[in-house]
Structures are given as C-alpha cells and as structure tokens.
Amino acid sequence: MPRHDIVIVGAGPGGYVAAIRGAQLGFDVAVVEKEAALGGTCVRVGCIPSKALLESSELYLEARGHLTEHGVNAKEVTLDLAAMQARKRRVVERNTDGVAFLFKKNHVTRYQGVGELKGGGKVRVHGADGPEELDATHIVLATGSMPVSLPGVTLDGDLIGTSTEALAYDRVPESLVVIGAGYIGLELGSVWARLGAEVTVLEYLDRILPGLDLGTANDALKLLKRQGLRFHLGARVTGARLTGKGKSRHVVVEVEGADPVPAARVLVAVGRRPATEGLGLEVAGVELDEGGRVTVDAAFATSAEGVYAIGDLTAGPMLAHRAEEDGVALMENLAGGHARVDYDLVPGVVYTDPEIATVGRSEEQLAEAGVPYRKGVFPFSANGRARALGRTDGRVKILAHRDTDRVLGVHVIGPRAGDLIAEAVAAMTFHASAEDLARTIHAHPTLAEVVKEAALAVDGRAIHM
Secondary structure (H helix, E strand, O other): OOEEEEEEEOOOHHHHHHHHHHHHOOOOEEEEEOOOOOOHHHHHHOHHHHHHHHHHHHHHHHHHHOOHHHOOOOOOOOOOHHHHHHHHHHHHHHHHHHHHHHHHHOOOEEEEOEEEEEEOOEEEEEEOOEEEEEEEEEEEEOOOEEEOOOOOEOOOOOOEEOHHHHOOOOOOOOEEEEEOOOHHHHHHHHHHHHOOOEEEEEEOOOOOOOOOOHHHHHHHHHHHHHOOOEEEEOOOEEEEEEEOOHHHOEEEEEEOOOOOEEEOEEEEOOOEEEOOOOOOHHHHOOOEOOOOOEOOOOOOEOOOOOEEEOHHHOOOOOOHHHHHHHHHHHHHHHOOOOOOOOHHHOOEEEOOOOEEEEEEOOHHHHHHHOOOEEEEEEEHHHOHHHHHHOOOOOEEEEEEEOOOOEEEEEEEEEOOHHHHHHHHHHHHHOOOEHHHHHHOOOOOOOOOHHHHHHHHHHOOOOOOO
C-alpha cells in the first residue's frame, strides 16, 4: 500500500496549491484527481475559459463598434466562433499543463481516479485499472463544488445547461435565457450578448448580484441594460420544457405570474453546492452542516481524525482564490505554523464590462450593524487615464469608519476593477485608514488614481471633482 504524508482529494485551485505548498514544506504529497487534466473546475470549465471568452468577445465588440473613434477603420469584421473556442481551449491547456509541470517540479505524486475515504487514514482510488488504496497521515478534501438547478428545470446537457455547456456553444444562439443574475450568469450572458445573442436574465430577487453593495449592483444593472441585456427581476422560474423538433427545437421557460419566455438555449446559473458525493464521508465519520457543507474548525479539521477540508466544501465564499489561501494556510499549520485566512477580506470580482470588484462590507451591512461610517466616491469619468482609454463608466466607493477612519469596504465598478481591488485588499489587511490611501503616491496618469481620489473624497477633499 503506497504511503504518503498527505493525500489530497481534488486538484482544483485549493487542492493543487495545497499540494505544491505542502511539498515545499517537505511533506510527501499525493493528489487524487478523477479528470485527466489538472486544475479543477476553475481551470478546465470555469474561471479560465470564461475569462478567455470574455476577452475575445470584448475585442470582437470593440472591433465592430468602437475602434473608429480611435481612428482605426476595421472593415467587414466577422466572427469565427470556432477559432475563438479553439483559442479558449489553448488557454485552458496551457494552464492545466502548467499545473502538471508544477507537480513534477515539486515531486507531487498524482493518482488519476475517484477518491473515497475508507477511514483510518485510508483513501481508495477508483481508477481505470481498478481500485488502489493509499495510506496517509493527513487527508485533505478539496473536491470543490458543482452547479445546482431548480425544481422543474431539468438539465439536459444541451439546450438546458450550466456554465459548462455555455462555455462550449458551437454557434451563437439566437436567444439565451439566463436564470440567475449572479457572477456566472452575468459574465456568460455578457459573452453571448456581445456575440449577437438576445439575452434575457431572470432573477428571483428584486436586484442583481446578491450580496454585493446595492448601489454598485444598481450601477451595474444600468450599464448592462445599456449593452442590450434584458432583465426580469422578481421572476420566480417554475420550470423549463423542451418543445419542437429538429432545427425548430427550443426551450420554454415558465415564470410564475408572467408569460412564458422562449429561448434557443437556457443557462442555469442559480448557484453551486459542495461536491461531496462518493467521498465516503459517512464511513470516515465526516460531519456535514445543515447546508450540506463539510464542518471544519479554525484549523480546517473535520470531525474525523486526520481529515481536513478546504475551499467550496466548507462554509465561506465559493471562490478559487479563497480555496488557494485555505490550502496554503492548512499546509503551513500542519508544518507547525499558525496561518489563518481572513474571510472578511476575500475580494470578489465580476468580469463583465465594466468589471465589478468588492472587498469588505457594504453600506447595507454597515447600516444593519449600526456601524458609523463616511463614504468617498469618485467617478472614472474624471480620470485622465480612463478618458484616454475611452473607459469612463463607473466609480470607486470607499467606506471608512466615521470615528477611526479605518477602511471598512471598497466597491469598484469600472475598467480593470479586478486589478484595482488588490490595493484595497492590501490596505485593509494592514488596517489602513482612508487617510493612508489618500496620502499614498499614485503614478499619473493611471486608473489607480481613482482609488486615491475616492479616499480623499471620504474627507470631502477630492482634487479632480
């Protein structure tokens, strides 16, 4: 029976990063992954391919309608979706190959198959050549999450699908209904709207982007509507049925109290749930909470001795970078360290155009908690670099404690918001005040100057507005 110090089940961002960090710390690490390609959902059918299509579709739209104002006349711009999808696949392959290279470089042993806990520090790998058992001092569960659907909406892996199918359409659908106005739905809805689909978003709540700062979400709604996406808020989807035959085959989405919505395709993007099936949790004595998530303590330990869980399997934001931080912290703790992850400072990014990024608390959360605060807002329309780019939609909002000036939340909608939020995360990690950000020298002309100006605006002294 092969023996390792650590056996990790799952090679997504949490699992593969944990494996590399564990190997760096001197552990003999093995990873069990059922897919041939490493990297998990994020790298194979999630974060990376979606960003590749977002970038390509944005360039296509730019070439069709916005280059002329720069004096660039591109005639007869056409879409080659097959080439766009091929580029996406190459991007994915480079990333999965990169993970495989890092495993080899760091001497991480890889087992291909489905991992199942057998108790007593044993993991059974169900591979193509039959089962094999591994023995480990520590076992880490890092199998991530999977999409969920709604009652009455049966996924068929084709016309009614999840993000996995929506990333691989071989032609642009005439119409696409997106169920759910969260990160995934808005990003992929944007892709296909740019490429020519008529996109309708159905959201159960009376707002988009649940959990995000409401003012920022409302700004995003206006901008996405301007781009041609249609929204029906407060829409309770009760079912989706296939109708027609052959080329006329399509989907009809049923909405409570409203007319049915026909579509060529449907993207179900209503959330994700922990991927715990087949892990043998009951056999090993691993407990779940009421939401079906693995219960862990502050050190990522489950109720089973020697078994740990990280990332989407546990309570907290279902984001790749959070899983990575979990994996690093766990490995360093197993090596005798005292690492922790501050879940209040996990940034979130929506890669629409403009991008939306957030960290910390929203105005609604601060008001509900009775925390006194001041607000500074600065628009990209007043920034020289944004004007030069022709990207002036959006603004930066900084929320700081009224008495201490400590930054409590930063919410950005605008060009490269996902990059700009890193400065806010760093500042908040070191308990910076709005004054600290305001006094930090920012190069000119840059988009980051909007962050500085928003920090100045907290005290009512923005320079360029």
